[in-house]
Structures are given as structure tokens and as C-alpha cells.
Amino acid sequence: MNISLDGKVSIITGGAAGIGLATAKLFAASGAKVVIADRNQEAAKAAVEQLDGPSAIAVHMDAGRAEDNQRMVQQARDAFGRVDILVANAGVFDGFTPLVDTTEELWDHVLRTNLKGYFLACKAALPELIKTKGNIVMTASTAGFFPQQGGLAYTVAKHGVVGLIRELAFEVASFGVRVNGVAPGGTITDLRNAIKLGQAYGDDRSLFDDPQVIEFIKATTPLQKAGRPEEVAGAIAFLASEAASHITGQILLVDGGYSVRGFQPPEQQE
Numbered sequence: 001m002n003i004s005l006d007g008k009v010s011i012i013t014g015g016a017a018g019i020g021l022a023t024a025k026l027f028a029a030s031g032a033k034v035v036i037a038d039r040n041q042e043a044a045k046a047a048v049e050q051l052d053g054p055s056a057i058a059v060h061m062d063a064g065r066a067e068d069n070q071r072m073v074q075q076a077r078d079a080f081g082r083v084d085i086l087v088a089n090a091g092v093f094d095g096f097t098p099l100v101d102t103t104e105e106l107w108d109h110v111l112r113t114n115l116k117g118y119f120l121a122c123k124a125a126l127p128e129l130i131k132t133k134g135n136i137v138m139t140a141s142t143a144g145f146f147p148q149q150g151g152l153a154y155t156v157a158k159h160g161v162v163g164l165i166r167e168l169a170f171e172v173a174s175f176g177v178r179v180n181g182v183a184p185g186g187t188i189t190d191l192r193n194a195i196k197l198g199q200a201y202g203d204d205r206s207l208f209d210d211p212q213v214i215e216f217i218k219a220t221t222p223l224q225k226a227g228r229p230e231e232v233a234g235a236i237a238f239l240a241s242e243a244a245s246h247i248t249g250q251i252l253l254v255d256g257g258y259s260v261r262g263f264q265p266p267e268q269q270e
């Protein structure tokens, strides 16, 4: 994709893997400087080494901590002098856990990372984005629109992200700052469960380690395939670029047509 982000300074939370890493690679290839902010320090450092662009740094942070988000923005300023783009993206999954099995701990962990983390990143970056008339792109989800795309906590968090995008877009438009989102459908990444039922944090399986999950996505997606992180990154880069200069408060569904499927299962469509 020929999108220019030449000279733009970007921060990508959760940039060490999956959609965030694909976005970091595309941003760097499009001329941006990239700050990869992630709780996985080793992966963030490895990601920086993979980038083709002029410059990138890794910031070790926990998206749910206000002081980490402030330090992330400060490190971006120290390294590159400004911030033009924030991609709020760091997230965990809830393992499709229904209400009856959702512990307070699981609820807090998912909401803290997937919603509070986005709020904290926006709050930390906004003063810099006002200076540059920059923009924010958040990774929402089809779970922000439809049930059964996650369990209870994940779906609630992603509905919250939709509200955050729309409210904040209105709030900051007069500063010339745009706020948009992408809503991926099932996309093959390293997305981790926040917590295994009955266990402490740190389930290190990816949602997509189970081949049945990928088969299910293919069966329920009109384009009959799961998404690739690069396909979501293209939408993020478009929204972050000047090509989208009159677009704010919008959420682009990158879902292989999931949102326009009707009652008929795709395998019965000719």
C-alpha cells in the first residue's frame, strides 16, 4: 500500500506482536518513526530490529498503568521530539468466558488492559497530539458491535472502546485532532487469554493455537478466511494518514464481511 507517513512520529501500544507489529512494520516502511510500547520487552526489542524504517525504539510498559503511559510519551518526545500518531492497540482476550464464569479478577484484567489502557494512552498523548494536530487510531473489534465475538468482559471492553472513539473524536475535533478505530474480525495473531479459568494471570496460549477457532472463523466469514494482521494494519495506516484527513469518529470494520452476513451460512451461498 502506498500510504505516506513520512516523518510522522507514532506510538503503537502492543506493538511487539500481531496487529500492532504488522502496523509498526507498515508505518516504518511508510516513512514513520515508530515507538513500540509493550509489556513484552524482549519481543518489543526484537520488533525494533525487524523494522525497515529510519528509526524505532522499544518502550517497556504496562498499558494499564498511568505512569507507564506518561513515560511512553516522554520517551517518544525524547527520542523524536514530537508525537503525531497514537495507535492504542494492546489487548488480551477473555477466552469466550460467559458471565457465570467471569471472576472479578478476569473482569478487572480485561477491562484494565483493553479499555482503561486505551483511555490512559489517549490522556497521556493528547497534549502532544494537539501540538501536531495529530491523530489516534484504536483497535476496537467486531466484539464492539456484535455478541459472541468474545466473552462478557472482552465484549464489554470493546463496546467501551467504540464509545471512547466516538466521544473523544467529538471532544478533540476543535483542536484538529482526529480519532478513529478499526474493528477487526477474527485475525490470526498471538492474542492471549488474560487468565485461564481458576488460574492466575499468564495463560500463554494464543486464542488461535486451537485450529477449530480458525475453522470457525472461516465458516462464519463471508470471505471464508480469517484475517491477517497486515490486512488490519493497512486500514490503520490509512486512517492515520493524510488520506483520511476529513475522517473522524469512524470505525472501519476489517472483518471479511462478517458484519453484512445474513441468516444463511456462507457455505450455502453460491
Ligand SMILES: NC(=O)c1ccc[n+]([C@@H]2O[C@H](COP(=O)([O-])OP(=O)(O)OC[C@H]3O[C@@H](n4cnc5c(N)ncnc54)[C@H](O)[C@@H]3O)[C@@H](O)[C@H]2O)c1
Pocket: 013, 014, 015, 016, 017, 018, 019, 020, 037, 038, 039, 040, 043, 061, 062, 063, 064, 089, 090, 091, 092, 113, 114, 139, 140, 141, 142, 183, 184, 185, 186, 187, 188, 189, 190, 191, 192
Ligand atoms: N486477533 C483478533 O482476532 C482480534 C480481533 C479483534 C480485535 N483484536 C484486538 O487487536 C489488538 C491487538 O491484538 P492481537 O490480536 O494483535 O494480539 P497479540 O497478542 O498478537 O498482540 C497484543 C500485544 O499486546 C501486548 N500487551 C498485552 N497486554 C499488555 C499490557 N498490559 N501492556 C502492554 N502491552 C500489552 C502483548 O504483549 C502483545 O504484544 C487487541 O486490542 C485485540 O483485542 C484482535
